[in-house]
Amino acid sequence: MVRLADLPEWEREHMLGKIPNLPDFGIKAWVNGGRLAQRRVAIVTTAGLHLRSDRPFGQGAARCDYRVLPRGTPAADIVMTQLSTNFDRSGFQQDINVAFPIDRLNELATAGVIGSVADFHYSFMGAGSPVTRMEDKAREVAGLLKKDKVDAVLLTPV
Amino acid sequence: MREHAEAIRPPRSLWVPFVLGRPLGVPNDAAFQRRVVESALALLERPAGPVLEDYPEEAPAPEIDGDQEGMACPISFAADMSKATLLERVEAEISQLRVWHELAVQQRGRTATGVSGLSFEEAAAFAAARAEGRPLPPSRDDILPVDVLRLACDELKTFYSEAVMAQPGIHTVESIQDWFWGQTAAGELLFALHACTLKSADALEKHFAVNNLVPRRIRHTIGGESS
Numbered sequence A: 001m002v003r004l005a006d007l008p009e010w011e012r013e014h015m016l017g018k019i020p021n022l023p024d025f026g027i028k029a030w031v032n033g034g035r036l037a038q039r040r041v042a043i044v045t046t047a048g049l050h051l052r053s054d055r056p057f058g059q060g061a062a063r064c065d066y067r068v069l070p071r072g073t074p075a076a077d078i079v080m081t082q083l084s085t086n087f088d089r090s091g092f093q094q095d096i097n098v099a100f101p102i103d104r105l106n107e108l109a110t111a112g113v114i115g116s117v118a119d120f121h122y123s124f125m126g127a128g129s130p131v132t133r134m135e136d137k138a139r140e141v142a143g144l145l146k147k148d149k150v151d152a153v154l155l156t157p158v
Numbered sequence B: 001m002r003e004h005a006e007a008i009r010p011p012r013s014l015w016v017p018f019v020l021g022r023p024l025g026v027p028n029d030a031a032f033q034r035r036v037v038e039s040a041l042a043l044l045e046r047p048a049g050p051v052l053e054d055y056p057e058e059a060p061a062p063e064i065d066g067d068q069e070g071m072a073c074p075i076s077f078a079a080d081m082s083k084a085t086l087l088e089r090v091e092a093e094i095s096q097l098r099v100w101h102e103l104a105v106q107q108r109g110r111t112a113t114g115v116s117g118l119s120f121e122e123a124a125a126f127a128a129a130r131a132e133g134r135p136l137p138p139s140r141d142d143i144l145p146v147d148v149l150r151l152a153c154d155e156l157k158t159f160y161s162e163a164v165m166a167q168p169g170i171h172t173v174e175s176i177q178d179w180f181w182g183q184t185a186a187g188e189l190l191f192a193l194h195a196c197t198l199k200s201a202d203a204l205e206k207h208f209a210v211n212n213l214v215p216r217r218i219r220h221t222i223g224g225e226s227s
Helices: A009-017 A060-064 A090-094 A102-110 A131-147 B002-008 B030-045 B086-108 B120-131 B145-166 B173-183 B185-198 B203-211 B216-220
Strands: A040-045 A049-051 A066-070 A078-080 A120-124 A152-156 B012-015 B051-054
Touching: A009 B002, A009 B216, A040 A102, A049 A066, A060 A131, A066 A131, A090 B145, A090 B173, A102 B030, A120 A131, A152 B030, B002 B012, B002 B051, B012 B030, B030 B051, B086 B120, B086 B145, B086 B185, B120 B145, B120 B185, B145 B173, B145 B185, B145 B203, B173 B185, B173 B216, B185 B203
Parallel strands: A040 A120, A040 A152, B012 B051
Antiparallel strands: A049 A078, A066 A120
16 A cells, blocks of 8 residues: 555655655646536556557656557557556556556546547656656647647556 | 655645555456546546545455465476576476466456567576676667666566466465565576676666666565665
8 A cells, every 4th residue: 555654664765765856836736627527638647658569668868758648549559668666567467447547538428527538648657756857748748738628637657 | 655745736636545556446447446537537626726635445455265275386397397497497487377378368358568579488588698697689779778678577577477367366466476576487587687787887777676677575575685
């Protein structure tokens, strides 16, 4: 479980050691939007997912890259090349929705809970610090989301 | 981590009490996943923030029977492997597990393997060569050699994980990891690779050894690493 109190001391120290390098977005990032039933929703994950035909994530400059996951991509064509070895992958191996809940979004759109599902979703490779190194690429993705008329994003970190 | 969300203060976040790697909680449980997604999306309609809310539902614990067999040692060799090399033992494991892996692919209609461009035997040989101190041969020109090595290792981990999950019995996140690293020749091979690459003069390869090969939990348990 991702509770600090449940972790062994060495893991607790590791997790707490990341905090000084984290950015603080704070209240300035707040934006109100329309009703959920009218929103167009995309997923952005840090699970290091990409199409089987894409170049895998890697070290060096490639750490800040992102990959595009078009809506309608079969689950069999989505793979994971996250660098971190410190999270469970057996869940993803059984069901991509445990990290990339695209089937759930499609169901919610059909049920009218959300307005629609974006045509394109995105994955970063979230391992490493500081996360601010991804800002340029994150702004690039934000621009692409706007062009897809997305006004709600579900972030799924692993 | 809740503490990370408290520090970053994103506009709206739902803290979930699940294992890292499973932000939606439970694989193959659409109803459970849907409750998590709906709870997260509901935060979009809050009028003021930042909002950091705790998701109240735990992922169900696996129902482990006390008589459960098969979690401890799913691989047993009929042939005498006592004189075999480590690579030969890994190849024998791959051969024995292949039927389970094929069953897993058949059941799920997909596999997370096949990313490195290497067969499982080639991935094992690639890792074994480096574990024996030989330099990495040129392989792919689209990614760094150290990333080919990482993908080869991940290929083995994924193959073993997918194969063992197809076997009868309950397989937890921890039991799969403990079995791979504690009871298989492939785990032994990757520990050997870890020992070799930790001493590497190549900064990226050393980074791989320190951060991307053996999970911290395994290094501190089976690996016997202290803080």
